[in-house]
Amino acid sequence: MAIVTGASRGIGLAIAERLVERGAKVCVTARKPGPLQEAVKELGGAGHAIAVSGKSDDPAHQEEAVARTVEAFGRLDLLVNNTGINPVHGPMLDIDDAAAAKILAVNVLAPLAWIRRARDAWMGEHGGAVVNVASVAGIQASSGIGLYGVSKAALMHLTVQLAADLGPGIRVNAVAPAVVKTRFATAMYEGREEEAATRYPMKRLGVPEDIAGAVAFLLSDEANWITGQTLVVDGGLTITGGV
Template sequence: MAPSLKGRVAVVTGASRGIGLGIARELVERGAKVCVTARNAEPLAEAVRELGGPDHAIAVAGKADDPAHQAETVARTIETFGRLDHLVNNTGINPVYGPVLDVSTEQAAKILGVNLLAPIAWTKLAYDAWMREHGGAVVNVASLAGLRAAPGLGMYAVSKAALIHLTAQLGFELAPGIRVNAVAPAIVKTKFAEALYDGREERVAAAYPLGRLGVPQDVAGAVAFLLSEESAWITGQTLTLDGGVSLVGGL
């Protein structure tokens, strides 16, 4: 049986579609209640319906790096469900493709703001509002690109490398009451990653020893495990989810 999350409450950022929605769905199926966030209210409303309605999920629309949105989300989650046990920092952006030195200072600041500084802010809010007193678990969604040089992914890869180190640092600093771990997926079939495989999926997947690209459920199950008591002796770690492609040096 999958480890139960019955009675737990989680915030999942960037969860109107793709990996985030897959994670939220998995947590609800294991008994948790969730608050999902994303920029646009309409797809979030559809996500809540898909997750079983307001008895199981609520949504707060806003930008992941907006302090007012962050504070509202944490406050509404606790107000609605009475607690906040888990945080999944899933939101990530990659608005530019190319070498690091081709990225403007403004673009780099935006990428780091969403992919690194926002997870810090979300974690601090969850810590202050609930986890410091009651404990909890955090999972950061990083990337295989954060573990090695990643052609074309530039500052995105740098931001995910920083997120992986942040995971280790917070795992140390917040122990023993709060566990902090990360997952580092390779290419997962979502709209966000579509440019990396669209029109050539079979050729891209051929480099993966397990013979296929990832799907959101591959990430969702791992995140649920890292939030559950089955991983109670794991913190500060990054779990690579890559179909074996890193064994042969690929992304």
């Protein structure tokens, strides 16, 4: 049984759909209740999914989501930290302190807190698997989204550290997508998708299903000897030196 944060649409919803297809029951979270209820319908209704709305970095929301998942499904085996924000665009030194703190709170400290709560509620005693959704922006310099990249680099190292700390019972891995066609990434390709895709050896941008398949694999028993790794899912972008 799983929690997927930031799952009312885009990558998070695609991950939840893939997990439901594989037999899991899923708690999906996001800020707005309306889109979350629509997501539950897409996932097959109350027999397959529940929704808990709230801000990912809110401790009360984290506690409620974990408690309701264990109450509804009897266990919590899988956690996907998908929520991420990038509220500003431009030179990193021009970002004000409040915005910088918020990016780090949501993209780094919130995943740490979710993992702690999952460990305490179920995984610490019974085992489990975690996947953090990072970004190729955390691997190379990325114009205009520098602090977002810093936060994702931190998330990838958090993945390594927690894999070492929580093994063998809890596996912790990450995926690092390039540009995926979602509302979140619209500014990266809108109106110039064909041009943007030329930088990729695969000659297309990603779609949510590309990431969902990688996440589902890392959560599955097929990946039982994989922990502390970041799987780059980028259509070959980073092998050409581009981000």
